[in-house]
Amino acid sequence: MAITRPEYILAIDQGTTGTRAVIFNHNARRVTSTAVQMTPIVPHTGWLEQRPMDIWRTAQTAIADALINAGIRGDEVKAIGIANQRETTIIWDRQTGQPIYNAISWSSTQSQSIADALNNAGHAEMIREKTGLPISAYFSATKIRWILDHVAGAQERAEAGELVFGTVDTWLLWQLTDGETHATDASNASRTMLYNIHTQAWDEELLQLFNIPASMLPTVHTSSEVIAQTNPMQFFGGRVPVASVIGDQNASLVGQLALEPGTIKNTYGAGAFLLMNTGKEPVTSQNQLVTTIAYQVGDEPTYALEGAIFSAGSAVQWLHDRLGLIETQLDAWQLAEQSQNNDEVYVVPAFNGLGAPYWDPQARGAVFGMTRGTDKADFVKATLQSIAYQTADILAIMKAESKYDVVKMKADGTVSRNPYLMQFQADIANIEIERSIDEDTTPLGAAFLAGLAVGYWQNLSDLAQYIQRGRHFDVSLPAERREALLNGWHNAIAATRYFSEG
Secondary structure, three states, rough: OOOOOOEEEEEEEEOEEEEEEEEEOOOEEEEEEEEEEOOOOOOOOOEOOOOOOOHHHHHHHHHHHHHHHHOOOOOHHHEEEEEEEOOOOOEOOOOOOOOOOOOOOOOOOOHHHHHHHHHHOOOOHHHHHHOOOOOOOOHHHHHHHHHHHHHHOOOHHOOOOEEEOOOHHHHHHHHOOOOOOOEEEHHHHOOOOOOOOOOOOHHHHHHHHHHOOHHHOOHHHHHHOEEEEEEOOOOOOOOOEEEEEEEEEHHHHHOOOOOOOOOOEEOOOEEEEEEEEOOOOOOOOOOOOOEEEEOOOOOOEEEEEEEOOOOOOOHHHHHOOOOOOOHHHHHHHHHHHHHHOOOOOEEEOEEEEEEOOOOOOOOOOEOOOOOOOOOOOHHHHHHHHHHHHHHHHHHHHHHHOEEEEOOOOEEHHHHHHOOHHHHHHHHHHHOOEEEOOOOOOOOHHHHHHHHHOOOOOOOOOHHHHHHOEEEEEOOOOOHHHHHHHHHHHHHHHHHHHHHHHO
């Protein structure tokens, strides 16, 4: 009787502060998970960069460690899925593979003057109509333009076809295939501000507006198909299919199986990212939310409404790194529970401006309502509450602009482990919270899509049997109290923005 060799799916989850490699079995259980940290570069206030070769180095190390720790041979990996930080922009030499500048991170503001010029020139409506995005330094097009403007000879080299652009998924694909594959997927392409989400193609008018040669751009694939085969000289001793590429927040939507129109997830990481699945029809927001491609399986993309909060876990980290108020996440929970004040303190953590639904890059952090009696427990609690307030604002707009009666939100991410935050979130947003049993469902989403493409799993709906449900948080706050707290928050936001205008 022949012995059946085990097979696994490998997910690479590349983020702002490091790279993880997670190996899954047929039951969608993690066989092993390894993480390699990476230190971002901050050349100036508001700028955030990474060394592209560090991104690849951390991916190599994480993959090798995962295979070793699990005792799995490379030829036992059925397929690879990649989930990546979105919008982060890299430009490199087509022949040598050498980057011409650091990777400019998604949250970096160094291209803000380019975004401002486009807004002032009246291009906002056209860009939003084609891409679903507001003009912002957050998206890749302004970052590409910045690099081409600031690296000597880069524009000329780009026009000569010598340079290529990619978000982090494209960079990893290039490295895994030793330069054979220059590709991305629809979810990542839709975050560049160059991709028409209606025609599903790079937009010539936008390329002309940004003066970016089309030859720089990767080929766009679906989120679940065999895009490439790894180079045999890599870790696997042969060619392994890369069968999924998807933006990290989008992967979390799939990992939470928020596959029906009207389902919402929020990932509480360094930032917080809410996505509402809107099905096969894009929903245009009149209130500064992003219309984007959530994922694409087959011929038609699935769209989403999205709101991005720039400072969530990073605000909690700030309590540790800069203020010394906490040592661990557990401290943040316990201090918030100890606070005896009446929630009159408001922290607005606009360290790099405000994201959705305000999109105010000039705003900076502020604190309101402190008295002599305010202590560190009050301050920590107010910082956690700021994450929930921002989420509540986005949720209210999503409910109003979509046709869906939303009563539950799925949650994951490191900061979702804080039960005080999750309960306050349910209370202030008036919505049931279903927290994932897994801290992070991003690699699971990438693995699901990769496994689907190679027949490891048959369809996404079948995967529900493998998902374990986590803790629920129900609403317990009276409506009158909720309204009063939200009014205070909105006053704090208005005052923060007024100050930045002065």
